[in-house]
Amino acid sequence: xxxxxxxxxxxxxxGDLARRxxxxxxxxxxxxxxxxxxSRIIGAARSDMDAEGYxxxxxEAIAEFGGDERDQSDQxxxxxxxxxxxxxxxxxxxxxxxLAELMQRDVVRAFYFSVAPxxxxxxxxxxxxxxxxxxxxxxxxxKPFGRDLDTARELNQTLAEHFDESQIYRIxxxxxxxxxxxxxxxxxxxxxxxxxxxxxxxxxIQITVAETVGVGGRGSYYDKSGAMRDxxxxxxxxxxxxxxxxxxSRFEADALRDEKLKVIRALEPVxxxxxxxxxxxxxxxxxxxxxxAENPKSFTESFIAMKCHIxxxxxxxxxxxxxxxxxxxxxxxxxxxxxKDLGHSIFEGDEARHRNILSIRLQPNEGIDMQVTxxxxxxxxxxxxxxxxxxxxxxALGESGHEISDAYERLIMDVIRGNQTLFMxxxxxxAAWRWTDPLIEGWEARNDVPKLYEPGSSGPEDxxxxxxxxxxxxxxxx
Ligand code: NAD
Numbered sequence: 001x002x003x004x005x006x007x008x009x010x011x012x013x014x015g016d017l018a019r020r021x022x023x024x025x026x027x028x029x030x031x032x033x034x035x036x037x038x039s040r041i042i043g044a045a046r047s048d049m050d051a052e053g054y055x056x057x058x059x060e061a062i063a064e065f066g067g068d069e070r071d072q073s074d075q076x077x078x079x080x081x082x083x084x085x086x087x088x089x090x091x092x093x094x095x096x097x098x099l100a101e102l103m104q105r106d107v108v109r110a111f112y113f114s115v116a117p118x119x120x121x122x123x124x125x126x127x128x129x130x131x132x133x134x135x136x137x138x139x140x141x142x143k144p145f146g147r148d149l150d151t152a153r154e155l156n157q158t159l160a161e162h163f164d165e166s167q168i169y170r171i172x173x174x175x176x177x178x179x180x181x182x183x184x185x186x187x188x189x190x191x192x193x194x195x196x197x198x199x200x201x202x203x204x205i206q207i208t209v210a211e212t213v214g215v216g217g218r219g220s221y222y223d224k225s226g227a228m229r230d231x232x233x234x235x236x237x238x239x240x241x242x243x244x245x246x247x248x249s250r251f252e253a254d255a256l257r258d259e260k261l262k263v264i265r266a267l268e269p270v271x272x273x274x275x276x277x278x279x280x281x282x283x284x285x286x287x288x289x290x291x292x293a294e295n296p297k298s299f300t301e302s303f304i305a306m307k308c309h310i311x312x313x314x315x316x317x318x319x320x321x322x323x324x325x326x327x328x329x330x331x332x333x334x335x336x337x338x339x340k341d342l343g344h345s346i347f348e349g350d351e352a353r354h355r356n357i358l359s360i361r362l363q364p365n366e367g368i369d370m371q372v373t374x375x376x377x378x379x380x381x382x383x384x385x386x387x388x389x390x391x392x393x394x395x396a397l398g399e400s401g402h403e404i405s406d407a408y409e410r411l412i413m414d415v416i417r418g419n420q421t422l423f424m425x426x427x428x429x430x431a432a433w434r435w436t437d438p439l440i441e442g443w444e445a446r447n448d449v450p451k452l453y454e455p456g457s458s459g460p461e462d463x464x465x466x467x468x469x470x471x472x473x474x475x476x477x478x
Pocket of ligand 1: 014017
């Protein structure tokens, strides 16, 4: 879908996120013909440099993080001519007049706040005072969106002083993933799934987001956050919402976000014995979590597993098991909808448990498949085997040019189009914190000590037990 010409200002345009994700992503959109001729990207950050200096920095960023596109030097140079730079201090007055002057009239104006949240208020205020962002402008904000309900509310109020909710795009890059959107296409575009999508047929749902990296260089930052704030409150919660929500009447922003909000509000408080928190140990020369966090007494979790319930008609009695952590066996994210056992098997001598499992893989190998039971081919009699049925045909689509584009570039183009469907609304974020806060307060009050786990494992033993006790098993992290 084409986009209108735009000026995209990236506050924090020299930062890690801008160089690693945002600009290489925009370059891919440029290659795909989605940057109409007068569109520009304006880096704005504290560093004192000119447009040429910034182009040099982004040339290097594309060489380092650009993937397959990094060899297209002619195209890179053409892309770089679209880049401008303004040295600006969010807290001061320098640079704002230059930015105001640089902005084009009659194009979409978008402002990406890729800076610490403590600067959001200052940026919003100055954009307003200098009349750079009018009622048509769009604001993109990054996680973390607060660290609890109070701080999230404050951030929402700060932004609301100068911008309408319809102008604010709270990014959660998980929602930009191809497979996450495909999940909705599969769920709501087929007759086959929705009738079975409830507690009559679904035994349980598992959501795993496993990482192999530790907290490394950002240990002291992470230590104030932990897996619950860093991953569960936003990413896992969003995935859970898309799986559990009622069908929205239309695939559009508020219809979808209303349904997601209802899910969050229906989440029950989680009992302490249904939460397992973990910290990775040292392995060989690799430091332990506490060493990485430079906090020998840290009680912050680098892993969490929990069993949640949604108190509504559709999901009563169906557990949602969530799990995420650092330094696990593989970098792997998956949502698995595990169906109930057959009520009765007609196949004599078949002792195995056959279950349908709908697996939505976010990484690696994004895709959706359904485990189904068929007859083992050959003359060996009526022997049953479970095989995956590929629902995405990613390879076939890939060959015809629909390659899976990165979540960031997809979401940024949605901002330019003015489509908020895949962005979080303020009340959603607050509702998520309203559920999260008491859980965190609970384990802090109990002085809960995270269980240690071996790097490269699937997390602490207790997390396995969380499911074993229920006669269930986690899907393998692979
Ligand atoms: P960073 O520290 O690498 O970059 C910060 C940027 O902000 C720099 O360009 C710096 O010049 C600019 N800046 C700092 N103070 C400023 C001021 N007073 N006025 C104007 N500009 C100023 O940070 P980052 O890793 O790029 O992260 C940016 C934001 O994105 C943060 O809110 C972070 O939480 C969030 N985020 C980052 C990642 C990531 O992978 N890096 C992932 C998710 C969210």
